[in-house]
Amino acid sequence: MQKFLIKNITIVNDGKSLPGDVLINNGRIEKIGSNINTNGSVTEINGENKFLLPGVIDDQVHFREPGLTHKANIYTESKAAVAGGVTSFMEMPNTIPNALTQELLEEKYTIGANTSLANYSFFMGTGNDNSDEVLKTNDKRKDVCGIKIFMGSSTGNMLVDNYLTLDKIFSESEVLIATHCENERIIRENLERVKAENRPLTAADHPIIRDDINCFESSFAAVQLAKKHNNRLHILHISTAKELQLFTNMIPLKDKRITTEVCVHHLHFTSDDYARLGNLIKCNPAIKAPFNKEALWQAMLDDRLDIIATDHAPHTWAEKNEPYEKAHAGLPLVQHSLSLMLHYVKQGKISIEKVVEKMSHAVAECFQIENRGYIREGYFADLVIVDMNAPTTVNKSNILYKCGWSPLEDFTFPASITHTFVNGNLVYGNGVWDESNKGMRLRFDRD
Numbered sequence: 001m002q003k004f005l006i007k008n009i010t011i012v013n014d015g016k017s018l019p020g021d022v023l024i025n026n027g028r029i030e031k032i033g034s035n036i037n038t039n040g041s042v043t044e045i046n047g048e049n050k051f052l053l054p055g056v057i058d059d060q061v062h063f064r065e066p067g068l069t070h071k072a073n074i075y076t077e078s079k080a081a082v083a084g085g086v087t088s089f090m091e092m093p094n095t096i097p098n099a100l101t102q103e104l105l106e107e108k109y110t111i112g113a114n115t116s117l118a119n120y121s122f123f124m125g126t127g128n129d130n131s132d133e134v135l136k137t138n139d140k141r142k143d144v145c146g147i148k149i150f151m152g153s154s155t156g157n158m159l160v161d162n163y164l165t166l167d168k169i170f171s172e173s174e175v176l177i178a179t180h181c182e183n184e185r186i187i188r189e190n191l192e193r194v195k196a197e198n199r200p201l202t203a204a205d206h207p208i209i210r211d212d213i214n215c216f217e218s219s220f221a222a223v224q225l226a227k228k229h230n231n232r233l234h235i236l237h238i239s240t241a242k243e244l245q246l247f248t249n250m251i252p253l254k255d256k257r258i259t260t261e262v263c264v265h266h267l268h269f270t271s272d273d274y275a276r277l278g279n280l281i282k283c284n285p286a287i288k289a290p291f292n293k294e295a296l297w298q299a300m301l302d303d304r305l306d307i308i309a310t311d312h313a314p315h316t317w318a319e320k321n322e323p324y325e326k327a328h329a330g331l332p333l334v335q336h337s338l339s340l341m342l343h344y345v346k347q348g349k350i351s352i353e354k355v356v357e358k359m360s361h362a363v364a365e366c367f368q369i370e371n372r373g374y375i376r377e378g379y380f381a382d383l384v385i386v387d388m389n390a391p392t393t394v395n396k397s398n399i400l401y402k403c404g405w406s407p408l409e410d411f412t413f414p415a416s417i418t419h420t421f422v423n424g425n426l427v428y429g430n431g432v433w434d435e436s437n438k439g440m441r442l443r444f445d446r447d
């Protein structure tokens with residue numbers, strides 16, 4: 001394996017940004033220090049005026065393979081991820097067929113092993129009647145990131161609305177349960193009410209139909225179930241101020257039984273953006289009124305919200321441009337999540353250390369990922385070099401998603417991701433790709 005020495009870079013890790021050198025050997029971070037010298041062949045990278053970050057770990061992506069590969073596949077989207085500084089991802093089960101058996105789940109791991117440029121893990125899916133199969137994941141808790149439950153409907157019709165199924169899975173699961181929390185009854189009632197107005201519906205109706213109360217009711221139910229059975233619950237894409245009362249920052253992350261994710265689109269867009277972007281930003285849970293965005297920022301900064309992710313959900317341009325009710329929900333973001341957060345660093349809204357905490361360290365802690373998420377000697381060399389003074393504009397020619405579009409087109413980020421190492425391999429360096437190595441299956445340090 002090629003050996004790399006990154007010289008004179010600012011290393012962002014564990015709440016600090018310090019100058020130093022990093023030696024990468026045999027896939028791992030061999031040494032962190034100042035004035036590291038090596039004899040023998042080593043590829044030196046000048047890190048002056050640049051920042052070294054641990055690779056981003058995105059715990060919620062939809063890469064659409066198998067079955068929906070007209071939208072995306074694991075190869076294309078993992079490549080986009082790596083270009084954006086994401087070195088590991090956890091992928092959702094609403095592929096076709098839904099990942100509802102251990103066999104189907106393992107088929108996804110095989111595709112990951114053969115084609116993914118980033119490290120990967122796949123969630124086990126839940127239906128209303130596959131609880132015995134779901135609970136077999138207990139035996140794989142070191143090899144599978146968790147169980148995903150759609151408590152509200154979304155792409156792929158994987159809604160679990162049978163309370164007995166939910167209660168059984170919560171009572172017997174020994175693995176992390178990740179939930180999409182929305183309340184189907186409230187969504188349907190809202191939809192009926194808006195339809196009764198007899199006017200054409202538009203994307204601006206989305207946060208009225210999928211409203212704040214709908215999210216709160218479902219998150220509340222998930223929290224109650226987790227408290228009843230003392231589960232390790234992780235609630236995905238929190239999108240409302242109202243839900244925040246359910247979460248605390250009084251418990252250190254490593255001791256929390258209930259953790260939360262906020263997504264970059266809920267930190268960036270608001271309902272004001274429907275006028276400009278329409279269905280392109282239709283997603284579930286919906287992007288909501290501006291006061292929610294401000295509350296989410298506050299809660300993320302004060303650690304009531306634990307991690308930042310994307311819910312990367314690519315759909316084709318044609319699928320997004322259907323009339324509102326038929327337009328598919330979800331937006332592609334995995335290539336631009338880190339860049340977007342670095343934009344907010346430049347704006348002074350968040351520090352670069354906090355970005356690293358929320359997108360790398362805390363994700364590794366939440367899922368107990370082995371030897372990743374930090375810049376530490378002995379850890380896997382999943383690393384990203386960032387130039388904070390090299391603006392890049394999102395446009396069709398540099399979007400790597402198979403769907404070929406982004407809700408951030410024409411947006412200029414102040415920073416560029418110049419290099420991404422995955423397991424010590426320089427997969428992406430100054431626009432040059434080395435695709436000869438594939439990512440690894442994530443392992444979890446769980447008892």
Ligand SMILES: O=C1C[C@@H](C(=O)O)NC(=O)N1
Nearest residue numbers: 154155283284313329330
């Ligand atoms: O939960 C989800 C699923 C996702 C998708 O398209 O798979 N799209 C969404 O907007 N939310």
